[in-house]
Structures are given as C-alpha cells and as structure tokens.
Amino acid sequence: MQDRIRISCSRQNLQQVRDFVRDFLLAGKRSEVIVNQVVLAVDEVVANFIIHANEEDSSQFLDLILVLVNHRLEIEIEDHGSNLFLPRGATPTPDLREYIRQGRRGGMGMALVSRIMDRVEFFERNSHTICHLTKELA
Structure with a gap:
C-alpha cells in the first residue's frame, strides 16, 4: 500500500497532512x-519544515x-525549498521538570518524534x- 501528497509550505496545510496520514x-x-x-x-516534522526550513513560504x-x-511503515518527507534543513545527531531526551521550571516553549517535538518512531533520519x-x-506496526 502506498500513497503520496504534495503541499505548499503553509501552516494551513497541516490539517490536510494529518487527515492524509490518518x-x-x-x-x-x-x-x-x-x-x-x-x-x-x-505533523511535527512537517511543521518544522514549514516553519523553520521554509519560513512559511x-x-x-x-x-x-x-x-x-x-x-x-516507511514515511518520506521531501522538502523542495532552497535551504537544507539537516538536524544533526540524536535528539536528547529533554528534562521536562527543567523545561517547566524555566517556562520554556518549543524544542520538544523532535525528541517526541524519536520516541514514537523506530528510525528518524535526515539526509540530502x-x-x-x-x-x-x-x-514497525505490530
């Protein structure tokens, strides 16, 4: 089973992506x-591409x-933007108590992705x- 979708880099398309995957x-x-x-x-990876790599262009x-x-399940997300967006290395597990204490927002998404998925790879x-x-879906 295989399917594909193309979206423009707008946050408005995140619901379309969620519905497509679901x-x-x-x-x-x-x-x-x-x-x-x-x-x-x-959703987290696509949002990062839209917001950080493409500045919602x-x-x-x-x-x-x-x-x-x-x-x-194999998922490939290809960014056609002009900037390469290649996070390096393993995403550390953040200290949730410290995040809350500092009142930080953001920075947790890729750690969550790494916990949910069996493999996460970025490359050019x-x-x-x-x-x-x-x-792996049991």
Missing part, C-alpha cells in the same frame, strides 16, 4: 493509538510518501532535505 493508516486497519502517534510524529512545497508493506538528496521515518 486516512492512510486507518485504511490499513491500524489501531487508533498507533494512528494518533504516527500522525503526531509526521507558500511558494515552496513538500512531498510526503507513505508506504506500508506487511507491518513496516538532489539538493533537497529528506526526512525518512520508519515504524
């Missing part, structure tokens, strides 16, 4: 818990490809940033 996984008869986790992870676009083979292909997410 519909794809529900068509594969996945549990609501798994569906919600994967939707959250994809709606003339730029992202391609999302979802592939489900047996019990393995043809001068575009690619995020590849993998999850």
Whole structure:
C-alpha cells in the first residue's frame, strides 16, 4: 500500500497532512493509538519544515510518501525549498521538570518524534532535505 501528497509550505496545510496520514493508516486497519502517534510524529516534522526550513513560504512545497508493506511503515518527507534543513545527531531526551521550571516553549517535538518512531533520519538528496521515518506496526 502506498500513497503520496504534495503541499505548499503553509501552516494551513497541516490539517490536510494529518487527515492524509490518518486516512492512510486507518485504511490499513491500524489501531487508533498507533494512528494518533504516527500522525503526531509526521505533523511535527512537517511543521518544522514549514516553519523553520521554509519560513512559511507558500511558494515552496513538500512531498510526503507513505508506504506500508506487511507491518513496516516507511514515511518520506521531501522538502523542495532552497535551504537544507539537516538536524544533526540524536535528539536528547529533554528534562521536562527543567523545561517547566524555566517556562520554556518549543524544542520538544523532535525528541517526541524519536520516541514514537523506530528510525528518524535526515539526509540530502538532489539538493533537497529528506526526512525518512520508519515504524514497525505490530
């Protein structure tokens, strides 16, 4: 099973992405818990591309490809913007108490994505940033 979608880099398209991922996984008869986790992870990565890599420039676009083979979900998010957005290294688990104490906002998303998904990889292909997410679905 495979599907794809292209969106412009606008926050207004995040709901479309969430619906796309949800519909794809529900068509594969996945549990609501798994569906919600994967939707959250994809939403976070796409939001980071839209906001941080493309500064919400709606003339730029992202391609999302979802592939489900047996019990393995592969997600590829390709950023067609002119800036490479390559987070480096493992995302540390933040100290939640310290975040709350400091009143910090943000910076937790990729740590959450790393906990939800089995693999999170960022790399460059043809001068575009690619995020590849993998999850084994039991």
